[in-house]
Amino acid sequence: MIGWVLKKILGTQNQREVRRLTPMVGEINRHEEALRSLSMEQLRGKTAAFRERLSKGESLDQLLPEAFAVVKNCCRRFTEEKRRIRVRGQEILWEMIPFDVQLIGGMVLHSGRIAEMATGEGKTLVATLPTYLNALSSKGVHIVTVNDYLAARDADWMGEVYRELGLTVGCLQHGQTQAERRDQYACDITYGTSSEFGFDYLRDNGMATTPEDQVQRGHFYSIIDEVDSILIDEARTPLIISGPVTVSTHQFDKYKSIIEGLVRKQNTLCTDWANQAKEKVEKGDLQGAGRLLYKVKLGSPRNKLLLKFQEDPGTRRAVDDAELEMYQDTRRTELYKTKEEMYFSIDERNSEADLSQMGRTFLNPNDPNFFSVPDLITTNHDIDSNAGLSVEEKIKAKAQAQADYEEASQRIHNISQLLRAYCVFEKDVHYVVQENKVVIVDEYTGRLMPGRRWSDGLHQAVEAREGVQIDRETQTLATITIQNYFRLYEKLAGMTGTAETEANEFKDIYRLGVVVVPTNRDCVRKDADDLIFKTRREKLNALIEEIKKRNAAGQPMLVGTASVESSEIISRMLRRENIPHSVLNAKQHQLEAEIVARAGERGAVMIATNMAGRGTDIKLSPGVAELGGLHVVGTERHESRRIDRQLRGRCARQGDPGSSQFFISFEDDLMRNFGDSRKIAGLMTKLGMEENEGLQHPWLNRSVETAQKRVEGRNYQVRKHTLQYDDVMNQQRTVIYAWRSDMLNSTDPRPEVFETVDERITSEVEARAGTDPVDLDGLVHWANSAMPVGLQKEDFQKAGGKEEWAKLLKAKVREAYEVKVKFENPEAVKALERFVVLGAIDRLWQEHLYAMDGLRTSINLRAYGQKDPLIEYKNEAYGMFGELMGRIKEEVVHNLFRSASSLSAFESFLSALPQRAGRGELPMQAQTTEGSMSMQAEGGSTMVEEVLAPMKRQGPKLGRNDPCPLDANKKFKNCCGATGAKGCLKVSA
């Protein structure tokens, strides 16, 4: 009822919005008519005229009707002259003039909202309208596509219009050089994928060492095609540029065999329970069996016997009942007790592994506490309230407690990742082993993803399990989530066939409204109710029969699968039946686009995973409409309704006939993990379901949708949660990147450098003067070790109070600097000053990222201390950022005088910085965080990975025998002599 009312309101609101935009359509069309008498030359002249008017103060909004009319008129001319355009090597005849609904779509995009327009409505063309208009500003319009092929295709195809009208068009492709990228961004319009845009941003702001290295020129306006896929599906994927880490913390080798023992023990225990459950079932004691099986589920979710029982609706229901019982008790006493009956418990949904007391004792009989996290809060409290300790002893004791805590956390982290590797991840399902390497399988598309790694040690844990070479860990050098990248734009817009179900999320996170644009012609697609089967086998058999039947009549079919694996199974079955078909799995974008375009031909059978061929339009060939058009079959319901809608939307475009149906079974993942099996099983009995026979009923659809909504809601929470944490980082990144960019682009860096030096001096003076008694000795020592000022204690005493001290220092430091640079080449000095700041920012920022990773993973343990981890995280992060800023300043002061000023020595200084390697040579890859990977793999939450990594606030990154970063010719331990001095790189003793 509430849903209905909401829909009613939303519906009318949407209609009202569309109605509001409609009068403008008439205006555009009137302008367009007037343009018809112009010559092409005159039409092109409009572009310059518009730019002129903009410079005189007219707004883009004012130009909209005329600018849209120019694009439309240009399309008309192309159509009339039957223009052929070379698009990715093929000739395409231009025959499109924007429909009125497309003009409306264009207006929605210009207004910075999402236009929901069904597949085949011509969104590619729609984008040209606002793109042309906004490109008039000369600030650069970025159009984001889902893959490189579509970026190139659209730049070729739509580029014809822009170029004809006198604008320039660029296109980003993977593997382009920096110079090439710069050229693409210099264009009025740039097409590319989200990761190309995002990585360029990271390289520009996190790694570029000269302004010439930067390729982007701001973030003015972006239109994202298939916006749901980018902002919702891809939002889980932070872009990370990483390099190898200098210190390693893993101990997987060490714990592997003991964990194997533990897992064996647990398996024996669970198999026993499962066997007992079997006996109980035979005796008719379903309730008892359910309780036992639920224990098995907790302890060993992939137990064979358990999985078999799960297939039977009756026992399934008993297990669900047992689970429900546990969760109904708000104090969870029963659940905790149950968990203590096994060695460890696994939450399959969240894929968390948790040791019990029994497990801890097994691992270390002499000291079970060896494997539990010390309670730091209580320990610190005890230290504080211990009257027998001096201040110094307290500090020492706390440092020790912190160290113990980190060590224990590290240990537990290793154990927990190993348990996940053994109990949650399965070979050939979640990963494969190829050439002595663990390769992740993307469960979403089924693709192998060589080069990608689960982070936070999980990948190494799996490598340990498989006995393959354990790779070095990597460290983040720069990172941003897709979400935060797109929030950089002054104006953002998107288009897709499916945005409505996620309208809330777009609104909350991106402040993007959704407007549903009506179709050009009415959609006549027939969506049949789902067919539900008990087992996957029965489902597939029925599916093949269905394909045979329709194929015999000549009707083309698109069979959507959730993974490559199931594509292949269906393909094998079809081959056995001698039914010709093609299989697409989003591996070869261009080839697949060409194949999928033919899916509307008579007798075609196309099996495709989710993303395969997306963005390519399926046209019906003659005679097919009479057969009912394209029929779409879904072989599994996806976690999100949106993806299902997308699949359905691939048929019945532009008023064509078409139909769709989903085939599902109780063994599908969605049903297994989230379906309300009890209700469905009840329904099935009521409706009299026979063996081998599919069941169809609107009620069932509703149950499936309920399951989907549940998952959608949870996934949204996970994304929001990730974002809340990421927001903290985002603010910090903005500050650092802005500072960095200022420095990089400044023509005279010295005033800014001295601003930093002055801030540092002020804060040091404040700190030394703030103690009682005033620490003048300390100040004198600091000043002389940081800067060659040659000041004595008496100089300060003579000068007066703290204000005078600061003044004195600031004057002296300038004097000393003048002397230092007197005989240097002024240009070299400028470069040096710039690098002194950049070097400090980069090195310490990366350390900070590392520490923040650690904080992020350790903070969740505090949830046990009744504290809100997010607030804790924010507070700590804030404190750490303050420290970071202080340390950068300190390093600037030190390095200003310490770095050799001749450029060759300077180069060696640079080459020692980790990000120096990032100038082109660093392996750059999109990595997903463990959280996002495991979410895809297990439907779990990001909390999954809130396990520990070392907190290394001032982590030793260099050994005594490593080359000094300030002077590569010297070993670090005996370089400039400042070793160990405050602000200098710390050396591990």
Ligand code: ADP
């Ligand atoms: P969408 O991205 O909305 O699914 P596309 O941009 O791929 O749709 O376009 C689908 C098909 O519709 C393309 O073949 C395109 O040529 C055609 N098309 C788009 N707009 C028009 C138009 N105004 N008139 C005729 N054909 C059009």
Ligand code: MG
């Ligand atoms: Mg499209």
